[in-house]
Amino acid sequence: MAMKFKLFGSIIFAAVSTISLAASTNSDPLVGHWKTIDDRTGYSLADVVISKDSQNRYIAKIVHVREIPGAARQQTCSQCKGALKDQPLVGLTMLKGLSINPDNEQEFINGTLLDPVSGQVYQARARLKNNGRHLAIHSRTEGAPVGRNMTWIKE
Structure with missing residues (x-):
């Protein structure tokens, strides 16, 4: 009987440890799959995966591209410049x-955002909203008084 209890206790401990480890490695609210929503059309144009690079940024x-109703699906970054062309x-x-x-762990700063439709690169900052389900991204060209706002939805 004592042997069965020890074995059962070991199994429970291993399961709880595995679940705790999985939760701690997935605790970063930005990492994961997101659906982009175009601020100009309101359509979801692409799905992206957010991860961290070697410098922890x-x-x-982009992992999936959708077409806008009435327009052909864009397959390449035809308006991009340089190596991205x-x-x-x-x-x-x-x-x-x-x-x-x-100063605020719900805000993210010092990024750049490429608009694959126009080929334009913007300065970007972002903020998590709605309990981490939405990412509000504000982007603008350097020196511009106004910019674009878009929302990505976590899947």
């Missing part, structure tokens, strides 16, 4: 360099 890569959208890094604001 956030990056977002005509690169496939799937696999493209569209957001990079974001880091946690040391």
Whole structure:
């Protein structure tokens, strides 16, 4: 009887430890799959995966592209410049360099955002909203008084 109790206790301990480890490695609210919503059309244009780079800053890569009703699906970054010109959208890094604001852990600063439709690169900052389910991204070109606001939805 004592042997069965020890074995049962060991199994429970292992299960709780595994669940705790999984929860602690997935505690970063920004890491994961997000659906992008275009601020101009209101349509979801792509799905991205946010992860961290080797410098512990956030990056977002496109993993799926949708078409806008009435328009052809964009497959490449035809308006991009330099090495990104005509690169496939799937696999493209569209957001990079974001880091946690040391004054507010719900805000992220110092990033850049590539708009694959226009090829324009914007300065970007972001804020988690709705208990981490939405990411509000504000981007603008350097020196511009106004910019774009978009929302990504966590899947």
